[in-house]
């Protein structure tokens with residue numbers, strides 16, 4: 245099993261827990277504080293894409309996800 249966990253937050257972002265590398269379309273790395281989780285925007289409203297900035301709480305985003 246990988247040491248990376250992706251958690252789909254109800255009505256919120258994708259939270260990635262574990263060591264990952266994130267690169268932009270040019271192959272440049274984003275700086276991620278060591279030991280921290282990262283949240284990727286799922287609502288499309290973040291001003292800091294691809295990361296979540298909390299805007300989903302104010303825009304009425306609904307994104308329920310339950311594993312089956």
Ligand code: FES
Pocket residue numbers: 256257258284285286287288289290295296297298299300301
């Ligand atoms: S999911 Fe948080 S700002 Fe989009």
